[in-house]
Amino acid sequence: MLQVKNLTKIYDGGVKALDNVTFDVPKGQFLAVIGLSGSGKSTLLRCINRLIDPTAGQILWDGDDITTATPEEMRRIRRKIGMVFQHFNLVHRSKVITNVLAGRLGYVNPAWSLLNRFPKEDMSKALKQLERVGIADKAHQRADELSGGQQQRVGIARALMQDPNMILADEPVASLDPVLAHSIMKHLEEINKNDGVTVLCSLHFLDLVHRYADRVIALNQGQLVFEGLPSEIDDKKFKDIYGRDAERVG
Template identity: 50%
Template structure:
């Protein structure tokens, strides 16, 4: 198949003095200053409720800042224009812990949902997808290695396969940025490593800026380039995955580390080279 470019734009993200206070008074983000360069692979860690999801969801406007600003490729979000919001979201793929597929539709139909914002609305709603968009979707499926499942109903796939469909759907957007919100939290250890390797490979091959929320520290260390630590909505760590220490993790989590903070890793199958 042709080597079409899967992304067109560079994905730079910049938070400036950003904050989110939820209507119930909970602080989701506090005085955040953060800059992410195009093509970076960033892992965000922190205990639950630390604001990891809030951070990701602020980037595509699912959460709105209550103070400060966030810029995607230099363009400020939160202007209140739904049209602008949709244009920005078009270039940001999102992957979810619970996959969020249309279970009764085929894998192909699910991946085509990534093309919704790229074709005229009536075409998508009548299922009259242009040939070019079908090819982009097929290409995305190929990149996650489940081309043979294209016409299978999404509900019939295993968890790992469903998450691959989720990744393919994000890829079909030809995004500049991919946001993965706990993408492996409902998967077994073997599948977890496969999905993480997929995400890293796609980041390397296509240069898509990738942000991944994780709560397993060994995964963060193994797959991240840059690690960002959050605690109570505040940035408490920002550094390389190669130099991060257990001491740093203790500071991020505000407690001692336990066995629950790592994926059990003895059972990696077939020596497929699970990182170094």
């Protein structure tokens, strides 16, 4: 159970990215976050694992208060929250397997990991995750030799290495073509259904929202403007979320 209460983020320049946002996410839900570019979706997801420190408000996750966690506690919380990024954020010059193993960094002993030593179980686990996303044969290639879709799968495998209870996906398919988008979304869906991992996924396309999400929240200029089922988004709601001049595509 993730509870976000009155979350507000004001950047140094005075930009209000999040404005008093409150919502709950029950365990195991697939929550889509929609809204225009710059509406605060990325900021919201990054506040949840404190890559960005919120200005005010509270985030509770399974009883832990994320907003007041000390750096050490935050590390322990972060390792149970996987994150998938729009631009994949792989380390290009490292091998695929190293990128995947990086998901274990919160668990392994820092001293050993600095020497690039991982326990044997982690090695086999990394290969298993790559198999799960269907690119086991690429394990020893450099990450930048892979295509976009393959890179995003590596990103998912990295998140899976964390044994996450929750995955934050920040526009995971925005840089991919529609076919690849569906294959990536299917992986997230499968993780959500089979492993019971909560997924918070920001999306641009409403057809993806209808197809994959259990529930939707929508942001407009940092404010929560909609919360409910995907099927409840009618034309009026759509205009509320995306503005008067917006037209539906797809």
